[in-house]
Amino acid sequence: xxxxxxxxxxxxxxxxxxxxxxxxxxxxxxxxxxxxxxxxxxxxxxxxxxxxxxxxxxxxxxxxxxxxxxxxxxxxxxxxxxxxxxxxxxxxxxxxxxxxxxxxxxxxxxxxxxxxxxxxxxxxxxxxxxxxxxxxxxxxxxxxxxxxxxxxxxxxxxxxxxxxxxxxxxxxxxxxxxxxxxxxxxxxxxxxxxxxxxxxxxxxxxxxxxxxxxxxxxxx
Amino acid sequence: xxxxxxxxxxxxxxxxxxxxxxxxxxxxxxxxxxxxxxxxxxxxxxxxxxxxxxxxxxxxxxxxxxxxxxxxxxxxxxxxxxxxxxxxxxxxxxxxxxxxxxxxxxxxxxxxxxxxxxxxxxxxxxxxxxxxxxxxxxxxxxxxxxxxxxxxxxxxxxxxxxxxxxxxxxxxxxxxxxxxxxxxxxxxxxxxxxxxxxxxxxxxxxxxxxxxxxxxxxxxxxxxxxxxxxxxxxxxxxxxxxxxxxxxxxxxxxxxxxxxxxxxxxxxxxxxxxxxxxxxxxxxxxxxxxxxxxxxxxxxxxxxxxxxxxxxxxxxxxxxxxxxxxxxxxxxxxxxxxxxxxxxxxxxxxxxxxxxxxxxxxxxxxxxxxxxxxxxxxxxxxxxxxxxxxxxxxxxxxxxxxxxxxxxxxxxxxxxxxxxxxxxxxxxxxxxxxxxxxxxxxxxxxxxxxxxxxxxxxxxxxxxxxxxxxxxxxxxxxxxxxxxxxxxxxxxxxxxxxxxxxxxxxxxxxxxxxxxxxxxxxxxxxxxxxxxxxxxxxxxxxxxxxxxxxxxxxxxxxxxxxxxxxxxxxxxxxxxxxxxxxxxxxxxxxxxxxxxxxxxxxxxxxxxxxxxxxxxxxxxxxxxxxxxxxxxxxxx
Numbered sequence: 117x118x119x120x121x122x123x124x125x126x127x128x129x130x131x132x133x134x135x136x137x138x139x140x141x142x143x144x145x146x147x148x149x150x151x152x153x154x155x156x157x158x159x160x161x162x163x164x165x166x167x168x169x170x171x172x173x174x175x176x177x178x179x180x181x182x183x184x185x186x187x188x189x190x191x192x193x194x195x196x197x198x199x200x201x202x203x204x205x206x207x208x209x210x211x212x213x214x215x216x217x218x219x220x221x222x223x224x225x226x227x228x229x230x231x232x233x234x235x236x237x238x239x240x241x242x243x244x245x246x247x248x249x250x251x252x253x254x255x256x257x258x259x260x261x262x263x264x265x266x267x268x269x270x271x272x273x274x275x276x277x278x279x280x281x282x283x284x285x286x287x288x289x290x291x292x293x294x295x296x297x298x299x300x301x302x303x304x305x306x307x308x309x310x311x312x313x314x315x316x317x318x319x320x321x322x323x324x325x326x327x328x329x330x331x332x333x334x335x336x
Numbered sequence: 337x338x339x340x341x342x343x344x345x346x347x348x349x350x351x352x353x354x355x356x357x358x359x360x361x362x363x364x365x366x367x368x369x370x371x372x373x374x375x376x377x378x379x380x381x382x383x384x385x386x387x388x389x390x391x392x393x394x395x396x397x398x399x400x401x402x403x404x405x406x407x408x409x410x411x412x413x414x415x416x417x418x419x420x421x422x423x424x425x426x427x428x429x430x431x432x433x434x435x436x437x438x439x440x441x442x443x444x445x446x447x448x449x450x451x452x453x454x455x456x457x458x459x460x461x462x463x464x465x466x467x468x469x470x471x472x473x474x475x476x477x478x479x480x481x482x483x484x485x486x487x488x489x490x491x492x493x494x495x496x497x498x499x500x501x502x503x504x505x506x507x508x509x510x511x512x513x514x515x516x517x518x519x520x521x522x523x524x525x526x527x528x529x530x531x532x533x534x535x536x537x538x539x540x541x542x543x544x545x546x547x548x549x550x551x552x553x554x555x556x557x558x559x560x561x562x563x564x565x566x567x568x569x570x571x572x573x574x575x576x577x578x579x580x581x582x583x584x585x586x587x588x589x590x591x592x593x594x595x596x597x598x599x600x601x602x603x604x605x606x607x608x609x610x611x612x613x614x615x616x617x618x619x620x621x622x623x624x625x626x627x628x629x630x631x632x633x634x635x636x637x638x639x640x641x642x643x644x645x646x647x648x649x650x651x652x653x654x655x656x657x658x659x660x661x662x663x664x665x666x667x668x669x670x671x672x673x674x675x676x677x678x679x680x681x682x683x684x685x686x687x688x689x690x691x692x693x694x695x696x697x698x699x700x701x702x703x704x705x706x707x708x709x710x711x712x713x714x715x716x717x718x719x720x721x722x723x724x725x726x727x728x729x730x731x732x733x734x735x736x737x738x739x740x741x742x743x744x745x746x747x748x749x750x751x752x753x754x755x756x757x758x759x760x761x762x763x764x765x766x767x768x769x770x771x772x773x774x775x776x777x778x779x780x781x782x783x784x785x786x787x788x789x790x791x792x793x794x795x796x797x798x799x800x801x802x803x804x805x806x807x808x809x810x811x812x813x814x815x816x817x818x819x820x821x822x823x824x825x826x827x828x829x830x831x832x833x834x835x836x837x838x839x840x841x842x843x844x845x846x847x848x849x850x851x852x853x854x855x856x857x858x859x860x861x862x863x864x865x866x867x868x869x870x871x872x873x874x875x876x877x878x879x880x881x882x883x884x885x886x887x888x889x890x891x892x893x894x895x896x897x898x899x900x901x902x903x904x905x906x907x908x909x910x911x912x913x914x915x916x917x918x919x920x921x922x923x924x925x926x927x928x929x930x931x932x933x934x935x936x937x938x939x940x941x942x943x944x945x946x947x948x949x950x951x952x953x954x955x956x957x958x959x960x961x962x963x964x965x966x967x968x969x970x971x972x
Contacts, residue, residue, distance in 0.1 A: 148677075150687040196684035262476035266534060269472075273541040280548050284791055 141214040143221075144245045146200040152241035160199045164235075165192060169203070171231045172224070176205060176215070179223035184208035221247050340845045349441045350431055353855050359432075360630045367432065368551050370627050375555040377637065379624055382562035382765025383615050384645045387467065387734075390762065393613070394653035395729035396605050398589050401596025406650075408597065408606035413646055416876045417610045419868035420833060421621070422638035422861075423840055428622035429634050430852045434776030435619030438626075439836075442844045444943065448935030449835050450777050452828060453619035455928040457773030459824040460618070462801045463817050464770065466808040467731065468763040469532065469539040471756050473515060474735065476535070478752035485510035486743040504906035507740045512898045515735070519811035520899040521911055522819075526811015533809045540802040543764065547771045547794050551627060554768045561765040566648075568758035569655050575751065576658030581668075585661015586654055588724045600883075607880045612825070613645060617832040620769030623776045633857045656733070663741035664723035671718035678713050731814075734759060771797065815895055819913075823921050827888075828928035830881040835932060837874045846870060893917070 145168075150157045158164070169190040176185040189208055195201040205215040224231065224247055232242055239249035351359070370376040397405045431438045436450030477484050488501035488509060496502070501509035512518050519526035546557040576582045596602050615621065625634060669692075676690050683702060690698045703710050728737050742751045775797050778784065784793055807816050840849055846866065854860045894910040902909050913921075 146681065148687060151677075197686040198680060198684040199687070200681075200684060261480045262473070262531075265476040265479050266538060269476075270534075270538050270541060273538065273545055276545040277541070277548070280545065280553070281791060284549065284789065288789075 141217055141220075142202045142204040143217070143224075143247065144200060144202050146198065146243045146245065147235070147237065148241040148243075149199060149235075149237070152237050165195075165201075167234060168192070171227075171234050172203065172205065175223045175227035175231060176220070179219070179226055338846055339842055340847070341843050343443055343843055343845070346442070346844070346848075353852075356430075356432075356630050356855075368627055369629075370551065371555055373632075375551075375558060376624065376628060377640065378558040378562040379551070379554060379765070379768065380621065380637070380641050381644050382558050383620055383624070383769030384613065384641060385562075385565070385648045386613075386615070386762050386766035387464075387759065388609070388613050389645070389649045390652045390656060390759070391729055391731075391733040393609060393649040394589065394656040395733065396609055397653050398657065398725075400599070400602040400605060401593035402588070403590040403592035404594050404596050405602065405606065408603045409610065409649075410646070412603070412607045412610045412876065413642060415868065416607060416873050417614050417616075417645075418638055418642045419865060419873045420611075420616045420837070420877075421614055421642055422635055422865065423837065423869060424616065424621045425625040425634035425638050426849070426853055426856070427840060427844075428625035429628050429630065429632060429856060432626045432630075434623040434626065434780055435773065436777035436780040438622055439839065440780070442839055445936040445939040446835070446839050446843065447939060448932035449832055449839065450619065450780070451935060452832050452928040452931045453617060454774055454777035455931065456824065456828050456832065457618045457620065457770045458797075458801065459820065459924060459928075461767060461770035461774060462805045463808060463820040463824070464763060465539050465543060465767055465801070466536065466805050466813070466817060468543075468760060468767065469535040469809075470515065470731070470735070471759045471763060472538050473531065473535040474739070475753065475756035475760060478749050478756060481749050483739075483743055483748050483752060484514070485739050486748070500900045503900075505740070507736050507743070508906065510739075511731075511735045516814050517811050518814050518898050520901065521897055522812045522815040522895065522917070523914055524812060528806065528809050529811065529813075532813070533806065536802060536805060536809055540798050540805075543767050543771065544794060544798045546764065547768060547775075547798075548791050550772070550775070550790055550794070551624070554772075558765060558768070561761040561768075564761045565758045568754050569651060571754060572751075572758075573651075573655045573658065575745070576655055576662065579658070579662040579745070581663075581665025582658035582661045584665060584720065585657040585659070585724060588661065588721075589653060589657040604880060604883050607876060608884070611830070611833070611877070611880065613649065614642070615766065615769055617829045617836065618769060619773035619777060623772045624769070631856055631858075635853070635857055635861070656738075659738060659741045661724065663737065663744065664720055664726070666741075666744050667723045668718055668720045671716050675715045675718065678715060682709055682713055815897070818895055819917070819920065820924060823924040824928075827881070827884060827925045830877055830884065831929045831932065834874055834877045834881065837869055837877070841870045841874075893921075 147160065149160060166187065169187045169192060172190045173185045173187050176189070177183060185205075185208055189206045189211070191204045191206060192201050193203075205220050207213045207215055224244055228239065228249070232238055235242055370379075397409075427438055428434075431441050433441065434450075435453045436447060439446040439448075439450040485507045488497035488506045490496070491498050498509070500513060504512075515532075517526065517529050545553070546561075547554055625632075625637075628634070672692060672695060676692075676695060679685070679690055679698070679702065680687065683706075699710070699715075726737075738755060739752070742748050742755065745751050771794065775793055778797070779793060784796070807813065810816075840846070846869065849869075850860050850866070893913045895913060896908045897911045898908055899905065
């Protein structure tokens, strides 16, 4: 297993860039496929690695706006069972020379979303150690949603208050009118239990129309 | 011979049994009535069952020995809660008046008890409705996916999250920064937070709609506000039990630790919880039962409501701790996963080689071979008991722990909406009792002109309360609320309850009270009730009061602050109150308590100097909400 891995480090045919010595210009990548995908996790094998190298080449092409980069320019080494490895990007003109970290970082950041999606992973599960993830801008709606709900509730409350006040006012008005016809009072008994005090002898009662129990007049 | 203080003129101040029968038969009087018994029971249940049942009782249960806490709780429920409840129901039903009218009728010097009740209802109502405003704010914010408290906002240059949020957590940040915008101490007012002011307007507006005409409107509102919490609790119970780790929470809650029973603090907390949970001494219960028909069985009502209250506390505790168990398990799993990932990354091991079951042995093995690397990793110790014991109470439980748990559930906005509707209903139904306990005594005092309709009265009370409650909408509002909670709603209530029992037993006379109850429900209260009212319940309340006072007096007056600049952040620091705060504390606790003796002395002087008492307490004038008195003489 291990010798095989070592062999994989050597780029085929072209002049070898010694991966170990060039770590300064390289980035470590770590994949957490099983954690991210669970049952649907795929195995990490050579083809997946090929895809990775191709996406990085794509990112470099996109960033530098040339068609120069090939899959062979992406050198990968030091793979571990964790599924982590280092990669270096070599210059297309001179395979012995590595591209600076800065350019690689910017290229990766620009195409991060595409790279992630190629592997069905996210910034957290496909980590480029040393390259900070680009955080998605939060959606800021024009009207905060809470204000809309507040508007609905306060509208209902105002409508309720107005309706209840109008109802009380109307009842009181009717009460005043009914008071002017006292004879009908004795016969008209409302469905409510509150019987009017008129049935008693005293008519000196101070009617306080302002109180809630004006229900005796509801029969009108 | 039972001890009874001389009380001349009592007969003239209250309606006799014959008058009451007449009142009942002819159904005269403009006093509001309940449409049916259900409304009355639901209103009382709503008043008693409040936020404390959800966020205080579970915490007490868990911190005082789990299942063992039930023992002191149930004992004190029987010794203290039920007798006081029966007392308030019976006296309200008998004397057909709000709290001020009742005590004034018993003896003019006791008017202070009614006034104290009114003040406490007013002060508590103010800060309680602010909590409802916060609940509404969270409710408004629940209508979005993802929930705003599930992620930290990004900082200005979009490179990372805001530092305060990164150091604490997204739920903490949303609560302390985006909701309260809390200042670092109580002296720094921080200005009014406009979104909280809007929520306050909404809360007082909804309350006004429901109490606008007194029990006529609240009686309808309670059909929803008193029943909906039970529905939501059941939904959450079912949801909670299907979540991973919920049973560990419930087991943790109820595991009895019987040695806690020897700790006096347990009994004190149980007594205080029973007392405050029943909303006694606010005057609201007296008022509500005064609208009952004269022969209503108040003994049965008291027992039913006590049972419902107790049951609700336990039920809510189960629900809350199933969710807390879920959250603790999720936190534990996250902690463990973090550690496992760190190990895998450090040793380049394939994924899946270390999982939950072999974590310990893998850790030991690796520690044996390369302990320095392990040290360098600085792994967290993950212990589920620690997570479970992060038992929080009060606003922390609702707005931090529970909201965090909700973000971990699928379809979070739905659960969030349901949860905050439940809290809203619980709080609102308690507010009905507070408003009743404020408005009716104000009316009885004659502060408002009699011409004014009830709508205007409740409107003025709501408006004034809203105005003063703007203190809680400042940056330091949270600290003010904690202050009010500690001092306004604690000591005065105990004093009022003690005075109530003394007044009934020894000024009104226990014999007369027994006869009244016999007249109302058909049989005399048995020896159990007599013993409770005359000796045991006052003793329990007195003991709680003394210990409470001693604890408060000996402890330093500190409060907990949220200060991002402090060193120990996110752990909250304790700060001392500024010296002028003592004045405020005195106003909150001292004034309602001192009103009782002051008014007593004032009235006593008036009686002895000026000879007779006010004519207003003529037997024929019932101090009711309405003004018309169907008897012969009319009094103002």
